[in-house]
Amino acid sequence: MRRLRVTAWIATLLGIAAGTLADRPIVQPPLVLGGYRVLAADFHVHSSTWSDGALTPFGLVLEAERQGLDVIAITGHNQVSDSQAGRWFSERVGGPLVLTGEEIHTIGHHVIALGISRTIDFRLPVASQLDAIHEQGGVAIAAHPTPTYAPAFSGVLDRLDGAEICHPVIYAVDDGQQQLERFSAEGYFAAIGSSDFHGFSRLGLCRTYVFATDLTAAAVLDALRARRTVVYGLGGRAYGDPELIRLAESVPRLRTAASTDAPASSLDWLSRVAGVFGLASVVLTQRRWA
Amino acid sequence: MPSSALSPDAAAPAHRDIRPFNATRQLLLLLLVLGSTVSLLASGRLSVRLIVDGAVSFAFIPALELLALYVVVRRWRERVSFRAVLGAFLAGNQPWLYWLVAIGAVFSVVPPRAIGFVLIDSVAASAIAPFAWALRLDVRFFVDECHRRPPDAVRDALLHRVIGWGLGLTYFFGIAIWSLTQPTIARWLGQ
Numbered sequence: 001m002r003r004l005r006v007t008a009w010i011a012t013l014l015g016i017a018a019g020t021l022a023d024r025p026i027v028q029p030p031l032v033l034g035g036y037r038v039l040a041a042d043f044h045v046h047s048s049t050w051s052d053g054a055l056t057p058f059g060l061v062l063e064a065e066r067q068g069l070d071v072i073a074i075t076g077h078n079q080v081s082d083s084q085a086g087r088w089f090s091e092r093v094g095g096p097l098v099l100t101g102e103e104i105h106t107i108g109h110h111v112i113a114l115g116i117s118r119t120i121d122f123r124l125p126v127a128s129q130l131d132a133i134h135e136q137g138g139v140a141i142a143a144h145p146t147p148t149y150a151p152a153f154s155g156v157l158d159r160l161d162g163a164e165i166c167h168p169v170i171y172a173v174d175d176g177q178q179q180l181e182r183f184s185a186e187g188y189f190a191a192i193g194s195s196d197f198h199g200f201s202r203l204g205l206c207r208t209y210v211f212a213t214d215l216t217a218a219a220v221l222d223a224l225r226a227r228r229t230v231v232y233g234l235g236g237r238a239y240g241d242p243e244l245i246r247l248a249e250s251v252p253r254l255r256t257a258a259s260t261d262a263p264a265s266s267l268d269w270l271s272r273v274a275g276v277f278g279l280a281s282v283v284l285t286q287r288r289w290a
Numbered sequence: 291m292p293s294s295a296l297s298p299d300a301a302a303p304a305h306r307d308i309r310p311f312n313a314t315r316q317l318l319l320l321l322l323v324l325g326s327t328v329s330l331l332a333s334g335r336l337s338v339r340l341i342v343d344g345a346v347s348f349a350f351i352p353a354l355e356l357l358a359l360y361v362v363v364r365r366w367r368e369r370v371s372f373r374a375v376l377g378a379f380l381a382g383n384q385p386w387l388y389w390l391v392a393i394g395a396v397f398s399v400v401p402p403r404a405i406g407f408v409l410i411d412s413v414a415a416s417a418i419a420p421f422a423w424a425l426r427l428d429v430r431f432f433v434d435e436c437h438r439r440p441p442d443a444v445r446d447a448l449l450h451r452v453i454g455w456g457l458g459l460t461y462f463f464g465i466a467i468w469s470l471t472q473p474t475i476a477r478w479l480g481q
Contacts, residue, residue, distance in 0.1 A: 016337070019335035022335055055332065106469050200331040275335075276391060280391045
């Protein structure tokens with residue numbers, strides 16, 4: 001038993017060592033197209049503090065860096081504090097730009113509020129919520145506006161700045177992409193791709209390419225208001241400003257970088273196999289308490 | 291009684307387990323498995339960075355588990371050393387450790403774009419197995435280690451769940467818990 005226990009720990013440590021070696025940030029040189037800085041962004045990310053995510057705001061910052069993102073918004077459920085913690089941390093470690101914001105989470109609809117500093121009362125009517133976001137100089141995005149949530153925006157479509165056209169729902173539901181397309185066709189929105197990351201799947205699985213004048217929060221919010229975005233959805237279909245889509249097509253890596261399910265490396269596989277075998281064996285062979 | 295989670299001398303009196311090392315080891319193992327599962331889910335690999343962050347994120351689970359145990363133990367008329375029973379109690383997490391390693395393994399090999407609601411719902415539904423098994427272990431713990439009568443042990447285990455899980459879910463889902471649960475409750479009530 002002792003030998004098995006030692007083997008289990010060695011396998012676990014081997015798995016952790018291999019995974020840690022494979023855990024390297026994706027570094028891309030800054031990209032300028034049409035006079036704009038092209039920024040990879042994920043505007044819908046949840047932390048483990050009150051928002052049923054799996055990583056702390058600090059962990060999200062580091063994970064965003066690993067996924068090659070320039071901008072993230074940590075969107076706590078009905079609170080902005082973890083986005084502020086994430087921004088504070090990222091500024092100190094030289095991480096990606098973190099926009100403060102929240103996901104206004106109600107029974108009938110979810111709204112991503114970016115660039116705000118005070119929590120919006122989720123009990124307000126949707127129109128008042130959108131107005132409150134704009135009063136703080138923020139940007140309002142319809143989160144996963146599938147038929148479950150889309151009806152709540154009826155009558156206030158002109159107050160939305162963006163709508164998610166790429167979201168994991170497009171992979172999880174047969175006609176998920178069509179559902180989001182139908183909503184986007186109802187108004188003039190910035191195309192948004194967001195991972196709604198809670199800890200499984202990948203941060204940046206769906207992402208937004210923002211054509212901003214600079215890598216600042218103000219420039220990103222301005223670009224969203226001006227609808228200067230490009231998103232790649234199901235099957236690599238491009239959404240957003242047609243002229244910017246044409247520019248983006250000249251850089252193939254934008255389309256491929258949007259894919260976060262590249263084949264796993266041999267270190268990844270070593271980490272998975274040795275790590276899972278080791279952990280399972282450690283649990284099986286742990287000493288009892290007596 | 292599954293013998294895998296309790297030792298052959300499970301009926302040994304609680305005072306035998308006075309080594310804080312046991313409880314510490316159980317806690318660290320739980321945190322390691324929690325962090326490792328987060329790492330596998332989020333990146334498909336085990337990395338120190340994500341293991342540590344995942345362990346910090348879910349440290350509230352053992353904290354609330356111990357808080358709930360403390361409340362339960364303090365209600366008893368008989369005096370039982372909280373420290374003495376900690377290690378034995380935490381050993382009852384073993385079903386959850388198996389489950390966490392299993393879902394970590396599954397999510398590490400499923401491509402991110404293939405993670406659909408069916409898989410997520412299946413994983414959530416599969417939690418009923420470790421939930422029931424761990425509940426049974428806890429009842430056995432209260433009977434064997436703390437010398438509680440079986441009906442009292444069942445009550446203790448349920449009270450522990452109400453306190454620990456209630457606080458844990460409230461923390462985890464935050465203020466959105468109402469908007470997340472209300473539609474389900476309304477459906478149950480037929481509204």
